[in-house]
Amino acid sequence: MDIRALAEKNRDYIIERRRYYHQHPELSFKEWETTKTLKADLEAMGMETQTFEDYPGLIATLDTGKPGRTIMLRSDIDALPVVEGTGLEFCSVNEGVMHACGHDAHMAMLLGAAKILAEVKDELCGKVKFILQSGEEHACGAKYYIEHGLLKDVDGIFGMHIWGTVDAPFICVEPGKRMASCDNFTIRVKGKQTHGSSPHLGHDAIVAASNVVMGLQGFVSRKNDPTNPLVVSVGKFHGGNMYNIICNDVELVGTIRTYSRELRKELETELRTIAEHAAAVYGCTAEFELSPMLPAVINDNDEMNQIAMDAAVKLYGQEGLTHMDSLMGSEDFSLFMEQVPGFFAFIGAKNPDKGIIYSNHHEKFTVDEDSLERGAALAAQFAVDFLNK
Numbered sequence: 001m002d003i004r005a006l007a008e009k010n011r012d013y014i015i016e017r018r019r020y021y022h023q024h025p026e027l028s029f030k031e032w033e034t035t036k037t038l039k040a041d042l043e044a045m046g047m048e049t050q051t052f053e054d055y056p057g058l059i060a061t062l063d064t065g066k067p068g069r070t071i072m073l074r075s076d077i078d079a080l081p082v083v084e085g086t087g088l089e090f091c092s093v094n095e096g097v098m099h100a101c102g103h104d105a106h107m108a109m110l111l112g113a114a115k116i117l118a119e120v121k122d123e124l125c126g127k128v129k130f131i132l133q134s135g136e137e138h139a140c141g142a143k144y145y146i147e148h149g150l151l152k153d154v155d156g157i158f159g160m161h162i163w164g165t166v167d168a169p170f171i172c173v174e175p176g177k178r179m180a181s182c183d184n185f186t187i188r189v190k191g192k193q194t195h196g197s198s199p200h201l202g203h204d205a206i207v208a209a210s211n212v213v214m215g216l217q218g219f220v221s222r223k224n225d226p227t228n229p230l231v232v233s234v235g236k237f238h239g240g241n242m243y244n245i246i247c248n249d250v251e252l253v254g255t256i257r258t259y260s261r262e263l264r265k266e267l268e269t270e271l272r273t274i275a276e277h278a279a280a281v282y283g284c285t286a287e288f289e290l291s292p293m294l295p296a297v298i299n300d301n302d303e304m305n306q307i308a309m310d311a312a313v314k315l316y317g318q319e320g321l322t323h324m325d326s327l328m329g330s331e332d333f334s335l336f337m338e339q340v341p342g343f344f345a346f347i348g349a350k351n352p353d354k355g356i357i358y359s360n361h362h363e364k365f366t367v368d369e370d371s372l373e374r375g376a377a378l379a380a381q382f383a384v385d386f387l388n389k
Helices: 003-009 011-023 032-043 103-119 143-147 205-223 261-280 302-316 333-339 369-388
Strands: 048-052 055-063 070-076 127-133 156-167 176-179 182-190 230-239 249-258 285-294 297-299 342-350
Touching: 003 011, 003 103, 003 302, 003 369, 011 032, 011 103, 011 369, 032 048, 032 055, 032 103, 032 127, 055 103, 055 143, 070 103, 070 333, 070 369, 103 127, 103 156, 103 342, 103 369, 143 333, 156 302, 156 333, 156 369, 176 342, 182 205, 182 261, 205 230, 205 249, 205 261, 249 261, 261 285, 297 302, 297 333, 297 342, 302 342, 302 369, 333 342, 342 369
Parallel strands: 070 127, 070 156, 156 342
Antiparallel strands: 048 055, 055 127, 176 297, 182 249, 182 285, 230 249
């Protein structure tokens, strides 16, 4: 079977579906119309579909009728609260909502893979499942499908992301660290209020909280092994009511990113100790609360890594591959990878010759559509090779 030729054959379909979904974006956990349309698209290919009354998204199944393994191919489906600035003729019709992260492309590539696999069904054994997932942008959308046991009969999972800083139409199927873990934290610093003209009579929570922020950065630069990537960022600093009152209550909210599973386990204790001590210097207290979110995306399964590399080279040769640095951003595909062996690939979107230069989440983000058939081909070839191995 010639998967590359089938992808080229379905090129127009893939681009048309990408443009449709780009024009009709929906926010996380509100993707009801998207789900309805995807269901129709997949059922038109002869797929069985499963939807959920209380949650958007769906699972479609291609059953070859022959015994074998089950591979799952994943796409996210939600958009972002961004006012589109691309000027595309198929720009969003939903004001203030845009597929600024490329999930429109993900859906189109998965639909393309589904069409390809439906055409070669008789040459396969086992099952292919397609999961169209809600709520990735909230870093927790995958949990619903896991908690409802929808991966229990799955032997492997493949996902991919189109990326605005990678040249089109190249593919990255590198093993190892791909996207970092994500855990969020809240620190509440308590002091003692007094008049701004007599700070010595109180305990300034703003000064104490500032010391906490610097202490967190000191951990990153002085206690963490510099060869181990770590980000600790405070994105919210809220406190105070008037210019002449010493503040007694500050809230800090931030995020932690790392690849190290061992360090991730240690950080709660380490950062709590820093916060408490940094606040105590100024007579204040600090309460540290961690909200665990996502593990890292790490391609560390040898079989899946080899299948992905072989599939990409089979399709487009070594010259079709590219390097991509590890990212400190996160992806809830990692939750699926905790359940079953997985692989996560990247597809290039950037093409300066076409003016396609903006990164994901930018109001002018778009993709070189020449990449889409390659993403569809990669997903389909991965599924074929996984099932027939």
